[in-house]
Amino acid sequence: MAEPKRGWFQRLTEGLTKSSKQMGDQIAQVFVAKEPxxxxxxxxLEEMLIEAxxxxxxxxxxxxxxAAEKFGKDVDEAEIREALAKAVGDELTTREGAFEPMSGPRPYVVLFIGVNGSGKTTTLGKVATDLVRQGAKVLVVAGDTFRAAAVEQLKVWAERAGAEFMGRPTGSDAAGLAFDAVQTAKEKGYDVVLIDTAGRLQNKHxxxxxxxxxxRVVKKVDPDYPHETLLVLDATVGRNALAQENIFGNQIGVSGIVMTKLDGTARGGVLVPVAQASDSxxxxxxxxxxxxxxxxxxxxxxxxxxxxxxxxxR
Ligand SMILES: Nc1nc2c(ncn2[C@@H]2O[C@H](COP(=O)(O)OP(=O)(O)O)[C@@H](O)[C@H]2O)c(=O)[nH]1
Ligand SMILES: [Mg+2]
Known part of the structure; x- marks a missing residue:
């Protein structure tokens, strides 16, 4: 992604209101005054974290x-927040990964996977928009060939982004489409290929x-493809996201995680165990x-x- 624009932290904070309000209110209830x-x-506090x-x-x-830092000391609400933010941040800093398709080989091939409704198509659309703004030549591939609406939805995103779109009629073979797409991208000098996939239930073999x-088939064009397999997880499903990470991580292999809908949930804290559990x-x-x-x-x-x-x- 490009450097975050001005105000991104505000958007993050606004987005996380439900999570932070829940935790914020509880912190305020537990620490009413400066006390040991x-x-x-x-x-x-531990209970509160579990609830989030x-x-x-x-x-x-x-x-x-x-506790190592603050036990027995007089603390007020503000210090608790700072210390808690530091502790959560320490847990997560090693779990940060950069998504930088423009620094990779050309074309840089990215596959979006995850269950239905997790936000794959939307995320792909946002990524396409950002990359086109950076001047990239982007090919968007409608690999969710199960549903006509899914193809249409992605097409709208691609058009709005100014990216090239490649799709097939409903029911077509997704692997065949992906193969043709990466080959086309290689021949025609695309910078990035973004491949959407069907929102499948992870228990359906x-x-x-x-x-x-x-x-397998994109690897026939180049064994390094796909450079990224991004697993898209919906934060509003809470601890269920962990099960999804486990299944997709083990069965498919994942290079990075996208956690969506952090704006719509009091369960935003689920990002922490997901980050801890995942290899990516x-x-x-x-x-x-x-x-x-x-x-x-x-x-x-x-x-x-x-x-x-x-x-x-700063
Ligand atoms: N509030 C919110 N909604 C999101 C976010 N990401 C995706 N969505 C919505 O979630 C719904 C499902 O997204 P979609 O991309 O179609 O999921 P897919 O089935 O995995 O492709 C759509 O209504 C999106 O607008 C997000 O970060 N926040
Ligand atoms: Mg979709």
């Missing part, structure tokens, strides 16, 4: 880090097989439906906005 950090208060879907392991680790087939980093986050609502994942900024803090002074 006791075990009882730590337990309440950070999961028992992440919650315990974060609480420990936090036939659907996993189709994804593997897409990967979090690369992008979605905080809205608009074209500018996709951001590079920044662990510190995410942690700050999650606990309801302002942008740090």
């Amino acid at each position: 950090l006791t075990q009882a208060k730590l337990d309440e 879907d950070l999961g028992p392991h992440s919650a315990a680790r974060i609480t420990e880090r936090f 036939g659907l996993m097989d189709e994804l593997l087939k897409i990967i 980093p979090i690369k992008l986050i979605g905080v809205g439906e608009g074209v500018d609502d996709l951001q590079p994942f920044n662990a510190r900024a995410f942690a700050r906005s999650l606990v309801g803090l302002e942008e740090p002074v």
Whole structure:
């Protein structure tokens, strides 16, 4: 993604309001005045993190880090927020990954995978828009050949972005389309190829097989294809995102995670256990439906906005 535009932290913060409001309110309830950090208060904090879907392991680790710094000391709400943001940020900094198609080989081939409704098509559209703005020659490929509406939806995004679009009638072979697309892109000097896929249920074997087939056939054009397989996860499903990460990670292989809909949920904390569980980093986050609502994942900024803090002074 391009350098975040001015105001991106505000969009992140606004996006995360439900999560940060929940946590913010609880912090305010637990720490009413400046008072010593006791075990009882730590337990309440841990419980609060679990409720925000950070999961028992992440919650315990974060609480420990936090206790190491503050236990027994007089603390007020503001310090708690800062310390909590630091602890969450420390958990996540090693889980940041950059999505930089323009720094990679040409054409840079990116596959978007994930269950139905997770935000694949929307994310692809946002990425296409951003890349075209950077001057890239982008090919958008409608690999979700199951539903006519999915093809149409992607076409609209491609047209708006000013990207080239490649699709086939409903029911066509997605792998065949992907093969033709990467070959075309190679011949015609495209910079980036973005391949959408069907929103499949991860427990349907036939659907996993189709994804593997897409990967297999694009590798026939170049064994390095796809350069990226981005798993798109919807934060509003909470802990279910962990199960999805597990299945797609193990069965398909993933190079990066996109977590969407962080604007629509009190469960934004689920990003933490997902980041911890996955072998691949979090690369992008979605905080809205608009074209500018996709951001590079920044662990510190995410942690700050999650606990309801302002942008740090740089
Ligand atoms: N609020 C919000 N909605 C999103 C975000 N990303 C995607 N959506 C919406 O989620 C719905 C499903 O997205 P879509 O891209 O069609 O999912 P797909 O089935 O995985 O391709 C659409 O209504 C999108 O506008 C996001 O970051 N925030
Ligand atoms: Mg779709």
